[in-house]
Amino acid sequence: MSALTQTQIEMLKERMLTRRGELVTEIKDKLAESREHSSLTTLEQRLEGGDSALADLIASTDMAMVRRDVEEMREIDAAIGRIESRAYGDCAECGEPIAFARLEAEPTATRCVRDQERWEREHGKGPGHSL
Ligand SMILES: [Zn+2]
Numbered sequence: 001m002s003a004l005t006q007t008q009i010e011m012l013k014e015r016m017l018t019r020r021g022e023l024v025t026e027i028k029d030k031l032a033e034s035r036e037h038s039s040l041t042t043l044e045q046r047l048e049g050g051d052s053a054l055a056d057l058i059a060s061t062d063m064a065m066v067r068r069d070v071e072e073m074r075e076i077d078a079a080i081g082r083i084e085s086r087a088y089g090d091c092a093e094c095g096e097p098i099a100f101a102r103l104e105a106e107p108t109a110t111r112c113v114r115d116q117e118r119w120e121r122e123h124g125k126g127p128g129h130s131l
Contacts, residue, residue: 003097004089012107013083016076019107023073030066075108091115 004012082088089098093115102109111119 008100009083012103016107020073020076023069027066027069079108
């Protein structure tokens with residue numbers, strides 16, 4: 001069970017919805033920008049006989065920027081879903097309440113500090129490094 005008060009949850013939800021709005025704008029801007037870039041690159045290629053590897057690099061960089069935003073948006077949607085199902089604020093690993101201070105810093109957090117640190121340690125080392 002979450003240890004958060006309704007007021008705290010509402011505050012975090014409000015913040016996530018604001019951030020979500022920013023992300024939607026950012027994604028739209030970046031997509032529009034990358035379309036401009038790619039048409040410009042295509043034009044330059046036609047003029048110069050071009051380097052398609054560079055064009056691919058630019059395209060993939062733009063997509064990577066958008067992908068991060070899309071991922072963050074998905075995390076926000078998942079967190080709001082957890083609020084609705086009253087699972088928000090509980091650690092996905094141990095079920096203990098996540099500290100409000102941690103959620104304030106990262107409203108989409110799904111693990112308590114201890115489990116997050118362990119997860120990062122395990123995944124940072126890569127597969128096949130267990131006992
Ligand atoms: Zn935990």
